[in-house]
Amino acid sequence: MTITITAFERSPDGGKGLARDTRVRWALEEVGQPYDVRLVSFRAMKEPAHLALHPFGQIPTYEEGDLALFETGAIIFHIAQQHAGLLPETPNARARAITWMFAALNTVEPPIVDLGTAKLLERDKPWSDARLPLVADRVRARLDQLSAWLGDADWLDGVFSAGDLLMVSVLLRLRSSGLLDEYPNLAAYVARGELRPAYKRAFAAQLAINAKPPTD
Numbered sequence: 001m002t003i004t005i006t007a008f009e010r011s012p013d014g015g016k017g018l019a020r021d022t023r024v025r026w027a028l029e030e031v032g033q034p035y036d037v038r039l040v041s042f043r044a045m046k047e048p049a050h051l052a053l054h055p056f057g058q059i060p061t062y063e064e065g066d067l068a069l070f071e072t073g074a075i076i077f078h079i080a081q082q083h084a085g086l087l088p089e090t091p092n093a094r095a096r097a098i099t100w101m102f103a104a105l106n107t108v109e110p111p112i113v114d115l116g117t118a119k120l121l122e123r124d125k126p127w128s129d130a131r132l133p134l135v136a137d138r139v140r141a142r143l144d145q146l147s148a149w150l151g152d153a154d155w156l157d158g159v160f161s162a163g164d165l166l167m168v169s170v171l172l173r174l175r176s177s178g179l180l181d182e183y184p185n186l187a188a189y190v191a192r193g194e195l196r197p198a199y200k201r202a203f204a205a206q207l208a209i210n211a212k213p214p215t216d
């Protein structure tokens with residue numbers, strides 16, 4: 001059955017791979033599933049046809065036959081359940097990998113998103129200079145803990161899993177801040193993720209869309 005995901009017609013990051021369709025593409029590449037992409041404009045994302053797929057008017061979505069999903073965690077969990085390659089077979093290792101998926105999205109991503117919001121949308125506020133260091137320190141607190149856990153291991157729990165795929169995707173959003181470079185083992189972890197052939201294919205596919213000159 002054909003899989004179709006949605007992505008930005010024109011990603012705000014210009015093809016740096018930070019839009020969340022990249023992590024879904026990566027998961028599909030890891031398990032060797034072909035997929036189609038339907039591009040949506042910011043306006044179309046808020047219109048009824050897209051809202052029927054995604055109640056919050058965002059990308060990415062995932063369609064396969066009569067199944068429609070939103071939320072990258074749910075989408076990647078679904079992919080990992082349907083196809084081998086993203087979750088270990090043994091029950092305990094599988095449960096731990098799923099735990100890391102939640103940790104990436106529920107514990108590590110929120111302060112990183114906050115930092116992005118503080119830098120991109122709140123810099124003109126009178127309180128921005130006072131708030132920004134506090135937000136950055138909340139990111140550092142999580143990176144301290146994650147760095148201590150990872151140590152000199154390659155992946156979070158033995159073999160590469162959907163937990164790593166999501167964690168690397170989340171950490172990639174920090175690259176331009178310089179914060180990742182304060183943690184050499186985390187920077188190396190992210191680089192390891194980026195070196196995976198499946199990540200490279202996913203990155204190239206989103207870049208091919210976003211590198212095109214605008215037609216309007």
Ligand SMILES: N[C@@H](CCC(=O)N[C@@H](CS)C(=O)NCC(=O)O)C(=O)O
Pocket residue numbers: 018019020021057058059060070071072073
């Ligand atoms: N928690 C959601 C977040 C989805 C999300 O924030 N998508 C962004 C693109 S990366 C978006 O559509 N932004 C436009 C908007 O919210 O209007 C997920 O993981 O799927």
